[in-house]
Amino acid sequence: MGNGARGYEKESRSGRGLALVMESGSAEMIRGTENGRQGFVHSALLYHSRREYLDAVVPFVLEGLAMDEPVLVAVPGDQLGLLRDALGGEGSTTGLQLVDIVEAARNPSRFLALEGSFVEVNADRRARIVSQVCWPDRTADEFSACKQHEALVNSAFEGRQLTALCLYDAERLADDVLTSACATHPVLWKGGSLQPSADYSPDDVLAQCNQPLPANPGAVTYMVRKSSDLRPARSFAVNYAGWVGLSQDGIEDLQLVATELATNSLMYTDGACRLAFWRDDDHLVCEARDNGRLDDPLVGRLDPGPTGPASRGLFLVNAISDLVRTHTASTGTTIQAFLRLDSSTGPIS
Structure with missing residues (x-):
């Protein structure tokens, strides 16, 4: 790893960040996926601060690279810069792909193709994806499409050797978006550990998003x-x-x-x-x-x-x-x- 990555690890271990995530969160995910037993793990993190964001994402990325698991990180540009700094230039590391999701998936309906291509290219090994489809500046129509996307991810990658971490800004996103996150992800990161989502119901989300589209009388x-x-x-x-x-x-x-x-x-x-x-x-x-x-x-x-x-x-x-x-x-x-x-x-x- 580069010096920047080691520096981040030292900083996190001095507090509660990386040690906690390693012991009960990301490490738990890794243990479950040994020898391909786990299949697809689709998790969500509803974070409240930059520190909580970094304490989850950076170890998740570095652990994946250390285990020879290719990692796709698709987040908005400002968050991409934040992660580049935290990773200490690890963006050039073999196996790590960084994507500005605002440019790549303004239309949420095309992000699944990007994820699918990444998974297919790396079909011979387990892979990881970090994504933030629901960034705060989206509109109601876009959020509806985002909810559909997250609900469909579960069936699209069922049985695949993939671990996905989806990020939600709990301080800036509306309650209905956060509620949908709990309904479309079978597991959630809470307090540094993975917990089953009691509200998991992706089919209900798909039904809620499938609403009639009124005709425009001026068309x-x-x-x-x-x-x-x-x-x-x-x-x-x-x-x-x-x-x-x-x-x-x-x-x-x-x-x-x-x-x-x-x-x-x-x-x-x-x-x-x-x-x-x-x-x-x-x-x-x-x-x-x-x-x-x-x-x-x-x-x-x-x-x-x-x-x-x-x-x-x-x-x-x-x-x-x-x-x-x-x-x-x-x-x-x-x-x-x-x-x-x-x-x-x-x-x-």
Whole structure:
């Protein structure tokens, strides 16, 4: 380890931090995962201070590297800098990947693909992930998508040799977000030790987040009933995008999003797709409505690869969009994709 890492260890051992976590928290997790017995461990830390944050995350990362477990750390940029300092430059260590999650997963629906890729690349060994999908500056719509993501992680990585630590700022996040953290994580870090979550109920969270998305009465619409309608639908979308001021890159993205959503409807439903477009503050929204039902909530969130064309379209929509909202029921499915009108990186309001 570098000198900075040793310095942090010495500082923590002089207090209650690393020693406590090593004895009853992270070490407990490690003992349980020896010889692959534990499978997927999905834990959450609701932290109240920077000290508590570092006392959990830094040992978790360093222990993983010491055990030859690759570690992905995906947190907001300011926290990334904090961890780099605490790790003493360990960001260049083989096996450690640092990612600014604000840039990589502004759309929470695409973070699972990043995690999945990391797990697949390291499929020959146990791996670790530290993530902070729910950072405080997100909006209500984004938080709803974050809750869905955390609930789906459990089934996405069931049986995989993976230990995940998800971070929640208990001082700045709303109570409903913290409550959801307890419902989507089977184990919680409390007082330096892992404890089962008595409120674990990910299916309930998914049901709560699957709420109808009201149609916008001011939207412009285009009906796609057959494949020959796709080209004029793209032209319709381009004209509207130019009118509201979407950039050239954004227009190309919109064409792809509209095409993939409409094509998906034509392939997997027996009816038409109603495309709708409107401006929502600093974003252009592309909505697709059809009479089908999306039975697998993981569709479009994990890279389907070249042999999985059925979900390739929705995967591309998630990869391109700044936010994707979905509601599905026996009466039909609605998908809303948000595209930013400018190059800013602020949250969707």
